[in-house]
Amino acid sequence: MTNRSPTVAASYAVVIPAYNAAATIARALDSVLAQTVPATQVIVVDDGSPDGGQLAAVLSGYGDRVLLLRQANAGPAAARNTGARRCESEWIAFLDADDSWLPHKMERQLALGRDPRAGLLHGSARDRRPALPRELDFDALWECNRVCTSMTVVRRQAFEALGGFDESPRLIGAEDYHLWLRIAHAGWKVLACQDRIGHYTPASGSITSRIERCARAELHNAATLGQSLGVPQPQVEAKLRAIRTDFGQHLLHARNLRGARALLTEALTSRMSLRGLGLWSATFVPTPLLDLRRRLRNG
DSSP states (O other): OOOTTTTTTTEEEEEEESOOOTTTHHHHHHHHHHHSSSOOOEEEEESSSSHHHHHHHHHHGGGGSSSSEEEOOOHHHHHHHHHHHHSSSSEEEEETTTOOOOOTTHHHHHHHHTTTTTTEEEESSSSSSSSOEEOOHHHHHHHHHOOGGGGOOEEEHHHHHHTOOOOOOGGGHHHHHHOOOOOOOOOOOEEEEEEEOOOOOOOTTGGGGGGHHHHHHHHHHHHHHHTTTHHHHHHHHHHHHHHHHHHHHHHHHTEEEEEHHHHHHHHHHHHHHHHHHHHHHHHOOOOHHHHHHHHHHHH
């Protein structure tokens, strides 16, 4: 590990995957360039986007401060890997094109990174959320993903040792969580800033809003990673049940009653719970009555 004075910040590069991001990329880039500790590289990867021409026009205004890479559409994991392969810094910071950072974000996180066993740094991007634990071990991270991808910084040594993001199409929507779990399982520390360091503002139609696809990705992630990492089967089954219940609730809230019922039925088949049973029962209630209940509860 490189010896460094505690007053000298480590070097970091920024990787931003871009797909239909011309309308939001400037806000993301401006927040990167406003950091109190500047980046050594800022890389935007055009993932075969239909608005690639518009994206290039926006980036032209930044001159040589931003490097634009292009690839055929292959998904966010592949785009992040493409950018990471061009990084030469000690740390790689990931930011989605529809999110942004507060000016002190990297300064606060690099201070945590002075711990030589720190492999993944993260922090809060939304208000009114439970405080993040200063450190997450594998078991805590397996139980619940508290890591926002746009607030992450990964030690390049750890990233390369683990092969970066898994580019399987079946993991799109969970490819980031897949890597965070592997980092923790490999013995690296996962450390968080205790205060807010950015803004999570996903655009409508983004990957994280596609609930059913994300549910499938999360289920695939838990099943395959649980097996490859030797997670005890009861722990894997509990995780799969929690995913089905949580995403079933999301689909119920979105009024996709058929999709919600399918997931919740699978969750109840493995083990009955009062929460799951209540949600499953709600999928048989007519939508107008569900909407009325929501209005009464919120009014």
